Amino acid sequence: MDKRLREAQLYKEEGNLRYREGKYRDAVSRYHRALLQLRGLDPSLPSPIPDLGHEGPALTPAQESMLHATQTDCYNNLADANVRRYLQLTQSELSSYHQKEKQLYVGMFG
DSSP, rough: OOHHHHHHHHHHHHHOOOOOTTTTHHHHHHHHHHHHTTTTTTSSSOOOSTTOOOOOOOOOOOHHHHHHHOOOOHHHHHHHHHHHHHHHHHHHHHHHHHHHHHHHHHHHHH
């Protein structure tokens, strides 16, 4: 239990580092990995397959607080990193489009 919470925290911190470096795709990957570590630990979520296996692990209040804080941070950071990644791609595509437009203009009138 604690191991998975710590691993999730490490992935989140790695994601934050990649985000600060402008490596949004890598950041998204790290946030997803963090959330995968937390999957199945949240006692407030129903089991995907009811009545199969044991109940989810019991969490202390501190662990539950850490779990929810990490989940919230990861989802928020994931959304932001995806938007920034999209904007990067859009800017790249626009730049490419303008370059082609300029070449066409020069070819027609140049």
